Amino acid sequence: MRLQFFQKTTVSVLAGLLILAAPGVGTAESLAGSKGDSRFAVNFPPGSTGDCPKAYKAYLVASGHSAYATTFYSRVTxxxxxxxxxxxxxxxxxxxxxxxxxxQAGVKKY
Known part of the structure; x- marks a missing residue:
């Protein structure tokens, strides 16, 4: 009798712990595709080629902690x-x- 009671109690406790632990499993996700915090929108003119659009695309698909920094772009100035x-x-x-x-080193250089 005691053995059956102990087994049922153990199964119940483990099931409860599993239910509580399950939501934490889904929170550790990849950072890929996440733009994160931004100060202004990054826009490249249509047909832009070069290092900056490539670097921005690489930043977006990176799976770890990544950052992209750029000077503000205005077509006029x-x-x-x-x-x-x-x-x-x-x-x-x-x-x-x-x-x-x-x-910032690039800005000072040029």
Whole structure:
């Protein structure tokens, strides 16, 4: 009698733990396809080729913590765009810092 009671209690407790743990399994998902936080929309003129559109596409499909930084683009006033992408960094903050530093270095250089 006691053995049956113990088995039923154990199964009930384990089933309850499984129900509570199941929602946490789905939260660890890939970051691929996620734009994350942005300060302004990134728009490239139609037919744009070059490093910046390629870097932005790579940023969007990266599976880890990644960041994309670019100078603001205006067709009227800007002749060039400087950009940088850091893909699959150890953390979001590290990716953002590296992308910003690289972009700022490009602005100083040109």
């Amino acid at each position: 800007d002749l060039y765009v400087i950009c940088s992408a850091r893909l699959n960094a150890p953390s979001k903050k590290a990716a953002e810092d590296l992308a910003l530093r690289s972009c």
